[in-house]
Amino acid sequence: MQVWGMKTLLLLRQALLPLLVVLLAASTSPGRSIANGTPTVTTSDGVRLYVRVAGQGRPCVFVHGGPGAGAAVQEALAGPMLEQQFQMIYLDQRGSGRSASAPAGAYGLARLVQDLEELRQQLHIDKWVLLSHSFGGIIATAYARQYPQHTLGLVLSNSILNLPASMESLATHGYALLPAATRPPLDPAAPLPQRFGMVMALLNQQRLMNQMMYTHDSTAARVARVQRAQTAGNHDFAASLYQPGVIGGYLEDFSAATASMTMPVLVLPGQADDVTGPQYQSLHFPHQQVVIMPGKHNALLESPLEMRGALAAFSRKLPR
Numbered sequence: 001m002q003v004w005g006m007k008t009l010l011l012l013r014q015a016l017l018p019l020l021v022v023l024l025a026a027s028t029s030p031g032r033s034i035a036n037g038t039p040t041v042t043t044s045d046g047v048r049l050y051v052r053v054a055g056q057g058r059p060c061v062f063v064h065g066g067p068g069a070g071a072a073v074q075e076a077l078a079g080p081m082l083e084q085q086f087q088m089i090y091l092d093q094r095g096s097g098r099s100a101s102a103p104a105g106a107y108g109l110a111r112l113v114q115d116l117e118e119l120r121q122q123l124h125i126d127k128w129v130l131l132s133h134s135f136g137g138i139i140a141t142a143y144a145r146q147y148p149q150h151t152l153g154l155v156l157s158n159s160i161l162n163l164p165a166s167m168e169s170l171a172t173h174g175y176a177l178l179p180a181a182t183r184p185p186l187d188p189a190a191p192l193p194q195r196f197g198m199v200m201a202l203l204n205q206q207r208l209m210n211q212m213m214y215t216h217d218s219t220a221a222r223v224a225r226v227q228r229a230q231t232a233g234n235h236d237f238a239a240s241l242y243q244p245g246v247i248g249g250y251l252e253d254f255s256a257a258t259a260s261m262t263m264p265v266l267v268l269p270g271q272a273d274d275v276t277g278p279q280y281q282s283l284h285f286p287h288q289q290v291v292i293m294p295g296k297h298n299a300l301l302e303s304p305l306e307m308r309g310a311l312a313a314f315s316r317k318l319p320r
Contacts, residue, residue: 034059034087034123041122043094043115045106050098051119052090055083058152058318059125061116062090063143065134065160067250068238070097074133076226078300078307085311086129091119093139095237097230107240109249113143120150127152129318132159133300134276141254145261153264153318154285155311158276158297161254161283167196169277170212174199177208212275215295219302255282262286266314268307273297289314 034053041049052075060082064071071090074082082088092099094115095107102111116139120128129152132140137159144151160166175186175195183202186195203209210220227233240246258265265285269276275297280290291310293299299307 034125036087039123041119043118045103045111047094047102047115048100049094049115049119050090050092051123053087053123054079054090055085055087057086058129058315059123059127060086060088060129060131060155061119062088063116063130063132063136063140064091064093064096065132065136066096066238067135067241068093068096068235069134070099070230070233072097072230073223073226074300077222078304081304081308082131082300082311084308085315086131089119089123089128091116092234093237095234095240097233099234101234101236105240105243105246107237107246109139109142112139113146116143117147117150126150129153129155131155131157133157134297135160135163135250137161138163138250138252138254141257141261142249144263145254145257148261148263151263153266153314154261155266155268155314156280156283157268157300157307158270158273158293159267160276160279161258162279163250164192165253165279166276167192170275171196171199173274174203174208174212177211178202178206182206213297215272215298215302219298223301255279255284258288259284259286264314264318265289266291266310268293268299268310270294270296270299 036053038052041051043049062071062074064074070092075090079088093112094100094102127150130140130144132155137156138161140154140156140159141161144154171192175183186198203212214220265288267280267283267288267290269280269290269292271292271294273296293303293306295302
């Protein structure tokens with residue numbers, strides 16, 4: 001049994017915050033395009049969200065990870081490839097990137113799912129594809145489970161559906177990445193949040209996190225350039241996630257729900273992705289296809305040819 005007490009959560013939040021900051025109108029049928037541009041979207045509780053629409057094809061909302069990283073990196077570096085396949089809707093979640101903070105720390109999973117649904121309604125979209133990365137897999141899958149009638153398809157790129165399992169994978173492989181002379185003993189019986197927090201703090205201190213995230217140093221440099229170009233970035237969601245009243249909903253193992261979700265699903269795990277771990281092996285969507293991508297945790301950025309081929313094949317199979 002994992003221990004998620006107040007003291008443990010506070011320590012975990014302190015250890016992870018540097019990483020989280022770095023990581024970061026007619027009704028429309030599925031095959032038609034909505035107007036490209038940057039629409040103004042305000043949620044029912046008054047939060048202004050950054051949204052940008054670009055490309056042609058079926059509407060597809062990008063559900064970024066981080067948590068709280070914002071969509072700017074994928075929008076800039078993967079956007080040209082994605083927009084050849086879909087009409088992309090880039091959203092910065094509340095408290096993330098270019099969006100405003102939530103009132104009274106309202107960052108629970110149910111509220112993030114509601115934001116997606118309110119965005120769909122304001123854009124007058126009947127059905128859309130959800131494309132998630134990393135932590136965004138939890139949010140996208142929760143939305144698809146709650147709103148299957150509006151989910152045309154689900155694309156899970158290096159996506160997490162079981163946060164504790166991802167934390168276990170990252171703690172184990174991250175600890176092994178640390179030089180033997182610099183790593184303290186790790187008690188395998190210690191609660192997962194404590195082990196995870198310790199390993200993440202050491203990886204940050206020794207600037208080794210990029211080795212977990214990227215296959216190539218050049219990718220980290222490209223990401224850093226995009227991040228530096230942002231005049232300001234909101235990190236309130238990242239800073240608030242490990243509060244007791246927020247984290248709870250994100251700890252569900254969503255792989256258990258996949259057997260009852262009947263929309264088309266494309267699963268794109270990384271061959272050497274130790275951040276997510278082998279979670280794709282536990283997914284049982286009735287209509288899923290798994291295409292293993294080369295590399296680590298950022299196939300959208302590092303495997304554009306393979307990604308383009310998988311997305312094009314998936315798009316052709318979606319219902320008209």
